[in-house]
Amino acid sequence: MKRAGHTEASVDLARLAGLYPAGVICEIQNPDGSMARLPELIEYAKVHNLKIISIADLISYRLEHERLIAREAIADLPTEFGHFKIYAYRHTLDNSEHVAIVKGDPAQFCSQPVLVRMHSECLTGDAIGSLRCDCRMQLQAALKMIDSAGLGVVVYLRQEGRGIGLVNKLKAYSLQDMGLDTVEANEHLGFPADLRNYGMGAQILNDLGVCQMRLITNNPRKIAGLKGYGLEVVDRVPLLIEATSYNSNYLSVKAEKLGHWMLQTYLMTIALQWQDEPRTVTEWYKRLENLRLLAKTYNLLLQEEVRPVAKAVFGDSALIVHLGFEQPLVGNPDWYQHTDHPYTNAIAQILDTVALSPNLKQLEFIISPGSDPLIGLQVQLDRQTFSLTEQPSSVCDHLQTQIIYSFVDSTPCKRSLA
Numbered sequence: 001m002k003r004a005g006h007t008e009a010s011v012d013l014a015r016l017a018g019l020y021p022a023g024v025i026c027e028i029q030n031p032d033g034s035m036a037r038l039p040e041l042i043e044y045a046k047v048h049n050l051k052i053i054s055i056a057d058l059i060s061y062r063l064e065h066e067r068l069i070a071r072e073a074i075a076d077l078p079t080e081f082g083h084f085k086i087y088a089y090r091h092t093l094d095n096s097e098h099v100a101i102v103k104g105d106p107a108q109f110c111s112q113p114v115l116v117r118m119h120s121e122c123l124t125g126d127a128i129g130s131l132r133c134d135c136r137m138q139l140q141a142a143l144k145m146i147d148s149a150g151l152g153v154v155v156y157l158r159q160e161g162r163g164i165g166l167v168n169k170l171k172a173y174s175l176q177d178m179g180l181d182t183v184e185a186n187e188h189l190g191f192p193a194d195l196r197n198y199g200m201g202a203q204i205l206n207d208l209g210v211c212q213m214r215l216i217t218n219n220p221r222k223i224a225g226l227k228g229y230g231l232e233v234v235d236r237v238p239l240l241i242e243a244t245s246y247n248s249n250y251l252s253v254k255a256e257k258l259g260h261w262m263l264q265t266y267l268m269t270i271a272l273q274w275q276d277e278p279r280t281v282t283e284w285y286k287r288l289e290n291l292r293l294l295a296k297t298y299n300l301l302l303q304e305e306v307r308p309v310a311k312a313v314f315g316d317s318a319l320i321v322h323l324g325f326e327q328p329l330v331g332n333p334d335w336y337q338h339t340d341h342p343y344t345n346a347i348a349q350i351l352d353t354v355a356l357s358p359n360l361k362q363l364e365f366i367i368s369p370g371s372d373p374l375i376g377l378q379v380q381l382d383r384q385t386f387s388l389t390e391q392p393s394s395v396c397d398h399l400q401t402q403i404i405y406s407f408v409d410s411t412p413c414k415r416s417l418a
């Protein structure tokens with residue numbers, strides 16, 4: 001497998017069969033003298049009742065059945081994002097070096113789902129702080145989430161530019177500087193696509209004793225590849241990148257341009273403010289995670305909102321989230337006009353539950369027929385104000401879009417937003 005060639009494959013095959021590592025290589029000609037290709041070979045194998053496999057089959061078999069990584073060191077790793085252990089691994093075939101950043105005792109990993117993030121090395125982003133991508137923000141956010149959870153793993157794969165290498169990545173940057181559109185943008189979307197890398201990350205997780213994982217990803221479509229490795233994804237946790245005045249514009253541009261967010265259907269946007277405003281990122285994540293779990297009990301996905309327009313509507317200190325689905329809207333866009341609609345029931349129950357959270361100062365929400373509610377906002381938004389002593393579900397029998405329903409814990413007062 002060092003070189004995916006026929007010679008190596010024939011030796012591999014013999015070895016896997018428990019035989020002396022030697023083989024005979026021959027090419028088969030078609031009757032017209034041309035070399036037979038795979039489709040013709042499959043026919044040939046059928047006629048003569050022969051077994052046939054491809055080199056790719058062999059590689060994926062070995063990735064699944066052989067341990068190709070060796071754990072070589074463990075060290076303590078205090079970081080500004082929490083205290084971790086770092087595990088060093090070597091890939092035994094290509095000698096590449098990879099690390100796992102581990103929180104908690106791996107002895108506990110097998111008995112519960114573990115928070116996992118797969119990260120591909122990005123020298124420019126991770127180490128130098130490049131703003132051409134958000135790799136560093138993703139890595140930091142994942143480390144903070146895992147530190148806050150108390151248990152988890154960041155698998156850090158040393159495959160710069162998702163395997164194309166540093167120089168090639170920088171060449172792509174250079175082409176972009178010259179105004180050429182390259183496929184580079186895609187490289188920063190989600191998971192490494194290469195089967196080999198899935199395998200390596202999966203083997204590291206196996207080595208750490210992870211069986212079930214809660215995968216931190218905003219890219220839900222690319223997780224199927226892990227199934228073959230005895231790893232089960234029991235939950236998908238969105239990567240929550242904290243918005244600052246510095247990066248919120250960047251994040252919103254990325255969200256629009258790359259379609260990186262998960263939601264395709266928006267049902268409701270909630271903005272929460274507390275008397276005891278979360279001061280640390282850890283507290284912030286805890287509240288987000290509570291909301292996410294609540295939404296999940298109603299099969300809704302939660303997505304944090306960071307665009308400046310949202311802060312302008314709901315206030316700088318508000319925690320703003322959308323609830324919805326990752327699929328396009330299934331059903332009618334006028335769902336909110338039906339009090340017995342399952343979506344209406346779900347959001348009514350979610351709102352009543354959220355309204356009970358301790359030290360809540362203000363709960364505001366806006367309903368959407370399915371599309372992104374912050375696109376196409378009316379200039380003059382109505383804000384209807386109620387007291388938090390009322391249940392928010394009390395307004396759910398006459399919901400409208402383009403209205404901000406505002407529940408505050410003080411005396412109700414009428415406001416309107418210009």
Ligand SMILES: [Zn+2]
Nearest residue numbers: 122125133135
């Ligand atoms: Zn990057």
